[in-house]
Amino acid sequence: MTTPIDPTTLDPDPIRQLEQWLADAETAGVPLPNAFALATADDQGAPSVRYVLLRGLDADGLRYFTYRGSRKGRDVAINPWAAGAFWWPTLDRQVRVSGSVRLLSDDESLAYWRTRPRGSQLSASISMQGQEVATRAELEARVAELAATAPEELPLPPMWGGYLIVPRTIEFWVSRSDRLHDRVEYRRGGDGTWNRRRLQP
Numbered sequence: 481m482t483t484p485i486d487p488t489t490l491d492p493d494p495i496r497q498l499e500q501w502l503a504d505a506e507t508a509g510v511p512l513p514n515a516f517a518l519a520t521a522d523d524q525g526a527p528s529v530r531y532v533l534l535r536g537l538d539a540d541g542l543r544y545f546t547y548r549g550s551r552k553g554r555d556v557a558i559n560p561w562a563a564g565a566f567w568w569p570t571l572d573r574q575v576r577v578s579g580s581v582r583l584l585s586d587d588e589s590l591a592y593w594r595t596r597p598r599g600s601q602l603s604a605s606i607s608m609q610g611q612e613v614a615t616r617a618e619l620e621a622r623v624a625e626l627a628a629t630a631p632e633e634l635p636l637p638p639m640w641g642g643y644l645i646v647p648r649t650i651e652f653w654v655s656r657s658d659r660l661h662d663r664v665e666y667r668r669g670g671d672g673t674w675n676r677r678r679l680q681p
C-alpha cells in the first residue's frame with residue numbers, strides 16, 4: 481500500500497522531502513537506500529549510467545565520490561550536467577534529480593577520504609578506474625605492495641574526489657493503482673525558490 485502524494489502535501493523544500501524519503505527507505509529496510517543511478521553524457525551527448533552512493537545531501541545538493549579519470553569523471557569535466565534516479569522498491573517510490581555538477585574542494589574530499597576503511601583507500605589508491613588491466617592478480621599485487629609500504633594515513637589520491645550535483649529539478653514519484661501514478665516535480669526558479677507542479681503519470 482503506497483501513500484499518495486500531492487504538491488500540497490509534500491515539503492516546500494524538495495531537499496528536505498528527499499531526506500525524508502531516504503529516511504523512510506532506511507526504516508523500510510531497503511538495501512543501500514542511498515544508491516542512485518547517475519547518468520552523464522560525453523561531448524557528443526552520448527549517455528552512460530551507473531550506480532553511485534549518495535554521501536551527502538544538503539541545501540547545496542547531492543554529493544558523491546569517485547575517481548576523476550573514470551568515464552563519469554571525464555564526462556562531467558567536459559559536460560558538467562548529470563541526472564540521477566533513486567528507486568526504493570518496497571515503498572514503490574522513485575526520485576529523479578537533474579542539475580549541474582561541480583567538483584568538491586580537496587578539503588571536503590579529504591575529509592570524506594579519511595572516513596573510508598583502509599582497504600577501500602588502498603583499492604582506490606591503486607586503481608585507475610575504467611582502464612584495462614590484464615589480470616586481477618596484477619591489481620592484488622599492487623594493493624599488497626602499497627599496503628606494505630604506505631603510511632598509516634593514506635594520502636588522498638590526486639585523481640580521486642567528490643562531486644556536487646546542484647539540482648535544477650527534483651521529481652517525486654509514487655506508484656498508484658492501474659499505473660495512474662502520482663508525480664510531483666520541483667523546478668528551481670531564477671531566484672532560487674522551488675516551484676511545484678503535478679505531472680501526468
Ligand SMILES: Cc1cc2nc3c(=O)[nH]c(=O)nc-3n(C[C@H](O)[C@H](O)[C@H](O)COP(=O)(O)O)c2cc1C
Pocket residue numbers: 512515528529530531532533534544545546547550551552553609610
Ligand atoms: C550500489 C553501487 C554503488 C556504487 N557506488 C559507487 C560510488 O559511490 N563511486 C564509484 O566510483 N563507483 C561506485 N560504484 C561502481 C559504479 O557503478 C561504476 O562501476 C564505476 O564507478 C565505474 O563507472 P564509470 O566507468 O562509468 O565511471 C557503485 C556500484 C554499485 C552497484
